[in-house]
Amino acid sequence: MAMHNSKDMIKQGGIWVFILAELVFFSIAGHYWSVSNQAFMDPGNMLLLLKQSAPIGIIALGMTIIMINGNIDLSVGAIFALSAVVLLDSLSWPFMVALGDWALPLAWGFALLTGVTLGAINGLIVWKTGIDAFIVTLASMLGFRGLVFMYNGEQPTSNLNWTLVDFAEAQVLGLHTASWFLIGTVVVLWFVTTRTNHGRNAYAIGNNREAAVNAGIRVGPHFMWNFMLIGFLAALSAVVFYSESGSVNPNDGMLYELWAITAVVLGGTKLAGGYGSIIGTLGGVIAIQLLRKGLGHIGADTQTVNLVIGLILIAVLFLDRQLTRKGKEELKI
Amino acid sequence: MNDLQPVLRLEGIVKTFPGVRALDGVSFDLRPGEVHALMGENGAGKSTLMKVLGGVLAPNAGQIYVAEKPVSMTNPQAAKALGVVFIHQELSLAGELSVAENIFLGELPLKSFGRVDWKKLYADTDKILKTLNVSFNARTRVGDLSIANQQMVEIGRALTVDPRAVIFDEPTASLTDAEKVVLFEVIADLQTRGVGIIYISHRMEEIFKITDRISVLRDGQYRGTLNTAETDEDKVTQLMIGRSLDLSRNVSHHEMGDIALEVRGLSCGHLFEDVSFNVRKGEVLGFYGLVGAGRTEIAETIFGLRTPSAGQILLNGQEVQINSPIEAIRLGIALVPEDRKDQGLVLGMNCKDNMTLPQIGRLTKGPFVSDRAELAIFDKYRDKLDIRTPGWRQSVGNLSGGNQQKIVIGKWLSMHPEVLIVDEPTRGIDVGSKSEIHNLIRDLAAQGFAVIVISSEMPEVLHVSDRIVAMFAGRVMREFTSEDVTEDNLIQAISGLTGDKAA
Numbered sequence: 001m002a003m004h005n006s007k008d009m010i011k012q013g014g015i016w017v018f019i020l021a022e023l024v025f026f027s028i029a030g031h032y033w034s035v036s037n038q039a040f041m042d043p044g045n046m047l048l049l050l051k052q053s054a055p056i057g058i059i060a061l062g063m064t065i066i067m068i069n070g071n072i073d074l075s076v077g078a079i080f081a082l083s084a085v086v087l088l089d090s091l092s093w094p095f096m097v098a099l100g101d102w103a104l105p106l107a108w109g110f111a112l113l114t115g116v117t118l119g120a121i122n123g124l125i126v127w128k129t130g131i132d133a134f135i136v137t138l139a140s141m142l143g144f145r146g147l148v149f150m151y152n153g154e155q156p157t158s159n160l161n162w163t164l165v166d167f168a169e170a171q172v173l174g175l176h177t178a179s180w181f182l183i184g185t186v187v188v189l190w191f192v193t194t195r196t197n198h199g200r201n202a203y204a205i206g207n208n209r210e211a212a213v214n215a216g217i218r219v220g221p222h223f224m225w226n227f228m229l230i231g232f233l234a235a236l237s238a239v240v241f242y243s244e245s246g247s248v249n250p251n252d253g254m255l256y257e258l259w260a261i262t263a264v265v266l267g268g269t270k271l272a273g274g275y276g277s278i279i280g281t282l283g284g285v286i287a288i289q290l291l292r293k294g295l296g297h298i299g300a301d302t303q304t305v306n307l308v309i310g311l312i313l314i315a316v317l318f319l320d321r322q323l324t325r326k327g328k329e330e331l332k333i
Numbered sequence: 334m335n336d337l338q339p340v341l342r343l344e345g346i347v348k349t350f351p352g353v354r355a356l357d358g359v360s361f362d363l364r365p366g367e368v369h370a371l372m373g374e375n376g377a378g379k380s381t382l383m384k385v386l387g388g389v390l391a392p393n394a395g396q397i398y399v400a401e402k403p404v405s406m407t408n409p410q411a412a413k414a415l416g417v418v419f420i421h422q423e424l425s426l427a428g429e430l431s432v433a434e435n436i437f438l439g440e441l442p443l444k445s446f447g448r449v450d451w452k453k454l455y456a457d458t459d460k461i462l463k464t465l466n467v468s469f470n471a472r473t474r475v476g477d478l479s480i481a482n483q484q485m486v487e488i489g490r491a492l493t494v495d496p497r498a499v500i501f502d503e504p505t506a507s508l509t510d511a512e513k514v515v516l517f518e519v520i521a522d523l524q525t526r527g528v529g530i531i532y533i534s535h536r537m538e539e540i541f542k543i544t545d546r547i548s549v550l551r552d553g554q555y556r557g558t559l560n561t562a563e564t565d566e567d568k569v570t571q572l573m574i575g576r577s578l579d580l581s582r583n584v585s586h587h588e589m590g591d592i593a594l595e596v597r598g599l600s601c602g603h604l605f606e607d608v609s610f611n612v613r614k615g616e617v618l619g620f621y622g623l624v625g626a627g628r629t630e631i632a633e634t635i636f637g638l639r640t641p642s643a644g645q646i647l648l649n650g651q652e653v654q655i656n657s658p659i660e661a662i663r664l665g666i667a668l669v670p671e672d673r674k675d676q677g678l679v680l681g682m683n684c685k686d687n688m689t690l691p692q693i694g695r696l697t698k699g700p701f702v703s704d705r706a707e708l709a710i711f712d713k714y715r716d717k718l719d720i721r722t723p724g725w726r727q728s729v730g731n732l733s734g735g736n737q738q739k740i741v742i743g744k745w746l747s748m749h750p751e752v753l754i755v756d757e758p759t760r761g762i763d764v765g766s767k768s769e770i771h772n773l774i775r776d777l778a779a780q781g782f783a784v785i786v787i788s789s790e791m792p793e794v795l796h797v798s799d800r801i802v803a804m805f806a807g808r809v810m811r812e813f814t815s816e817d818v819t820e821d822n823l824i825q826a827i828s829g830l831t832g833d834k835a836a
Contacts, residue, residue, distance in 0.1 A: 195701040197694045204690055207681040214638075214676050215691040215744070216662040274681045 015267055015283035018316070019290060026294035033298040040297050047174060049289050054178035055080075057285040058237040060260040060267075061185050062230035064281040065193055067264055069226050070206035070273030071126065071133035076234040077256035078144035079118045083235035084248040085151050087111035088159040101163055112235045118144055119231020123224035133223075141257070148250045160246030168244035178240045185233065190278045198225060207274025262309070263288055266316055338401055340365050340497045340529040341386075341417065346395035348381055355381040356392070357553040363498055363529040368520060370540045370561070371533045373550035374573055374763030379533055382550070383500060387419055388412040399497060416497035418490075422506055424483050428476030433458035435475050436489045461489045465519055481512035488519060499523060500531040505539060509623050510828070517543055535764075536790075537566045549573055574765045589799075590614030592650070593783035594666070594752045596635070599644030604630040605807040608644070612752065612783045617774060619798030620787040622827045627807040628787045629671055632754045636668040637661040648751070662691060667745035669738070671756040671787075677741040678729050685711040685725035688744050714743035718773060735766025742773065753777065754785045759793060771797050791820060803827050 023041060030040040039045075059076050066073050090096055090110045096103040118140070125136045151157070168177050175183070193199040204212045205219050213219060242248055267284030269276025288309060295305045339362040348356040356378050363369050373379050384390040386397065388406030396403050399415045406412045412419075426435050433454050434441070442450040442457065458471035467485050469478060475486055484504065491499055501520070505513050520530060520543060532544055540547060541561060549556040549572040556572050595611040605627030612618040620628045633639045635646060637655040645652050648664055655661045661668070670676035678687055689696060689707045696706040711725050718739045722732055729737055738758065745753060758774060759767040774797050778784050788794045794801055801813040803826035810826040 191701065197697055197702055200686065200690075200693050200702060204679045204682065204686075207679045208675070210676050211679050212690070214636075214658055214668065214670055216657075216659040217690070218659060274679070 014316075014320070015280055015287060019283060019287050022287065022290045022294060026290075026297055030294075030297050040294065045293070047176070047179070049286070049293055050179040050182065051176040052293075053285045053289040054182040055237045055241045056256055056259045056263065056288075057182045057282070058185050058233050058240070059230070059256060060263040060281050060285050061182075061189050061278060062233035063257075063260045063264050064267070064269055064276055064278055065189060065199070065202055066133075066226050066230050067261075067269050067271065068193065068206050068273060068276045069202040069222065070209065071223060071226070072137065072261070072271075073119075073122065073133065073227065073230050074137040074257045075118070075122060075141040075144055076230060076260060077253035078141050078148065079115050079231055079234040080238045080253035080256055081148045081248060081250065082118065082144055082151075083111040083115045084238040084242040084252065085148055085157045085250075086114045087239055087242055088157045088246065088248055089151070091159045091161060104161065104164060108239050111239050112232060115231040115233070115235025115238070116228050117231070119228040119234075120224065122231070123227030126227065127220035127223050145250075145254075152250065154250060156247050156249045158247035161243075164243040165246065168240065178244075181236065181240050185236070186278060186282050193278050198222065202226065203274055205273075259288070262313060266313060268320065338365075339363055339398075340400060342398040342401065343382075343386070344396045344398070346382065346385055346397075347393045348385055348390060349393055355553050356385065358395070359550065359553070359555045360395075361548050361555060361558070363531060365497075365527040365529050366524050367545040368524060368530045368532050368543050370544040370547040371531055371550070372535075372540070372547060372569060372573055373556075374765060377550040377573070377763075378553040379550055380502075381553075383419070383502065383531075383533070386412065386417060386500070413494055416494055417500070418494065418496045418498070419500045420484070420487050420491060420502065420504055422503040424480070424487055426475050426483055426486060428474070430475060431471065432462070432469060432473050432475055432478075432486055432489070433471040435486050436461060436471075436493060438490070440493065457493075458489070461492050464492065464522070465489060466515075479512075480507050481509070481515065484508070484516070485519070496523075496528050498529045498531065500533070502533045503535070504532075505534065505536065507624060509625060513539070537569070540569075541566070570764060589616050590781060593648070594635070594785075595647040595650075596631075597645045597647070599631065599634065599646065600642050601630060601634050601639055602642055603807065604639075605804075608804075608809050610802050610809065610812065612785055614751070614783050615778050615781050616799045617778045617784045617786055617797050619794040619801040620785065620804060621789075621791065621794040621801055621823060622804035624789060625806075626804040626827065628804055629756055632668055632756055632785070632787060635661070635752075635754065636666060662748065662750075665749070665751035667748060667750035667753050669741050669745065669753070669755040669758065671760065673734070673737050673741060673761075678737060680730040681728065683726050683728055684715075684720070684722050684732070684740055687729050687740050688714060688747065690744060692748055710747045714747055717746075718743050719769070733766065734762040735769060738762060738766075738770060739773070746777075750782070752783045752785065754787070756787045757789065758786060758797075759788075759790070767793075791823060795820070795823075 026040045059080065063073060063076065087107050087110065090107045091103060096106065099106065122133075122137055122140050125131065125140075126133045129136075170177050172180065193202070201212065201217050201222055204215070204217060205222055209219060238253070263284035264276070264281050265271065265284070266287055267277070267280030267282070269280060291309055291312070292305050295308060300308075341363040343359060343361050346356050346359045347354070359378065359382060361371075371379055371382070381390065385392045386406065388408045388411050391407070397406060398404065399417065404415055406415070406417075427438065430438075436458050437454060442453040444450045455471045462469075462471060465485050465488060467482060469482055475483060478486065504516060508516060520532075523530060532540070534540055544561050546558055547561055547564065547569055548558040549569065551573060559568065559572070590613055592611045593614045597609050599608045600606045608627075608631055610618065620631070622628050630639060634641050635655065637657045637660050640656070646655060647653065648666075653664055655664065655666070658668075674680060679690065685707055688711050693702050693707070696703050696710070698706075708725065714720070715722070720736050720739045720743065722736060729740055732740070742755070755774065758770050762770065771793070774784055774786060778799070786794065786797055795818065799815055801818055801823065803810045803813065803823060805827050813823065813826075
């Protein structure tokens with residue numbers, strides 16, 4: 001048993017070791033190649049990093065429980081965009097304008113409701129038709145994105161509200177609002193996955209669906225809850241981000257689903273389901289953001305960043321496979 | 334045929350894993366034209382030995398000889414090239430491809446520019462199929478074949494080389510009796526061609542029917558070889574477990590209660606028709622029949638996994654409708670399924686989580702699952718069922734089959750069911766743990782549970798049941814009490830040979 005646990009520790013802890021390596025590397029490399037004079041490990045820089053991780057981070061945390069459950073959600077980027085449109089557009093509705101600042105929580109509510117509803121649509125289809133979540137959300141990704149374009153054409157939807165901006169830019173204990181939302185999501189989902197009935201059943205279903213059914217677990221409703229949860233989180237992510245920026249392009253949030261999945265997988269969650277952790281995903285999110293920032297720090301351009309992230313993803317998963325495979329006989333390919 | 338020169342000989346094979354000596358100097362030889370049984374409990378080292386032989390694992394010490402020439406099996410291809418081929422228990426066939434493509438998988442005959450020589454492929458395949466005497470042809474899609482025929486394809490694959498030794502690993506696990514006969518004919522045919530056969534099985538009847546010699550492994554050590562004709566089941570069992578096993582008839586000495594579950598005229602399409610039986614509190618009702626006789630399907634229907642097309646289910650005299658496992662569980666019906674690993678356990682989870690799986694919804698404190706409540710249940714049933722595990726954190730995948738089965742049983746007992754259905758209670762469980770599971774089932778009945786045991790092993794049904802329902806082709810042929818049952822009339826009933834149907 002000791003061996004089993006230590007292996008788990010290595011696997012779960014691996015991402016944090018990787019983050020540490022990144023920090024050391026960029027601090028040293030930055031010393032020689034930095035385009036600015038600022039130190040990389042500057043506290044202000046690190047706090048900013050957390051804030052920048054938030055939009056994809058919050059979605060990735062939701063994706064973790066979806067993937068533990070044995071599903072996947074490709075529509076999160078589109079849900080993100082549509083929720084943002086609802087948030088900003090609703091602020092210009094006549095009755096909302098009349099409400100003054102009281103319209104703000106209501107607009108948040110509309111946006112979050114949009115996310116939950118879209119998630120519920122995904123969940124309901126997966127539950128009732130039995131079609132694979134990959135296909136269902138691939139279709140809804142296209143469909144939801146279509147709705148975004150139908151709303152305002154190619155035009156951006158804008159509405160800069162200074163009260164919202166102030167809220168989004170506020171700092172408590174040095175952390176920005178977005179960072180607090182990220183941390184809050186981590187805490188809540190950590191409890192949900194490790195300590196609740198729903199979380200435990202999600203693991204069981206992802207690991208062995210048939211055994212879960214035989215144990216009297218209702219698989220469909222759990223799917224449904226998780227899709228609603230990730231819909232909510234995609235909307236939450238949008239709400240936090242667009243409160244500050246005040247303008248959404250119809251193409252915003254594209255590829256977010258893939259970045260989220262990348263972070264989840266980097267964090268050690270299995271694509272096949274049944275295994276993974278929220279803390280690991282947080283590590284994955286931070287690792288990616290650190291890599292982007294670090295490479296920027298030493299003067300690499302965006303294309304290089306993407307190439308490096310791609311390479312590292314393969315390297316990390318290969319390493320993980322080697323660790324997992326140790327002592328087991330696996331099919332040689 | 335030279336009887337003196339073995340086709341295959343192993344000498345002093347040692348294989349160690351960290352902390353375990355899986356094989357400890359195993360020696361053993363296989364003569365041409367003989368069927369040599371390899372027996373041992375789970376964990377005795379059979380699979381490790383076969384992996385060494387098949388080139389999947391490299392031994393730490395020892396030597397393998399093929400036709401008395403020392404060889405080293407570095408990979409499965411090397412083993413096959415030397416004429417040592419395996420028929421694995423789990424079939425590894427590509428269901429969407431044809432029989433021919435499967436038989437020559439990876440070695441399709443080619444023409445120039447890498448084009449497949451279909452003509453030759455089908456002709457070669459037909460030649461092989463002819464020796465196997467099967468009803469399908471080279472172009473049949475493998476996915477459309479029965480399990481038995483798929484196994485024939487697997488055997489066909491072995492015949493693409495000129496095999497010296499063929500190793501069968503539990504080949505009859507999912508075959509019907511009729512299909513077994515066909516398999517044994519193929520084995521006999523291989524024998525006459527001078528091929529040596531290693532036959533791995535837990536089933537004594539088969540071993541005594543078709544093998545010439547029996548070698549036994551225990552705890553990674555070679556325990557001896559017996560001539561089948563000169564030994565009996567007791568001796569083999571003793572060699573395997575170091576003591577003899579009690580499989581005598583069991584009759585309840587305790588009082589039985591009221592009827593807990595009654596089924597009247599239950600049907601489910603063509604799977605089973607007009608099935609009626611009842612089971613009392615404190616009674617073990619055995620279901621015996623061939624694979625495909627509809628026994629598992631009846632259990633699944635009672636458990637709400639299938640919808641009956643006709644008939645009634647009564648629980649404590651009240652008619653009930655059961656549409657899902659959740660409803661069955663709520664009514665106090667529990668099912669220990671046939672396939673532990675696929676249907677009963679979440680292998681990636683630990684022992685405690687598996688044990689409390691159906692009821693964690695109840696073990697909560699506020700929104701959170703209460704560790705303390707869970708551990709209380711786990712500890713109670715670990716002690717009660719004598720589950721041997723280093724701790725609750727242990728992943729169930731690492732437990733032995735017997736302990737895994739106890740986890741599944743414990744899972745249901747902790748829900749306090751009234752009716753416990755156990756489908757193939759000891760499938761894939763080693764001989765020593767078998768009797769523990771049997772005793773456990775008897776104990777449960779003595780405590781007042783109504784237990785239904787479905788089994789394909791006659792000694793098992795005879796041993797644990799108070800009454801036995803014999804099934805054939807989806808129908809109840811006859812119901813036996815422990816007084817009127819004999820092996821002969823039981824076999825007749827499940828083969829559909831008996832005229833006197835149960836009333």
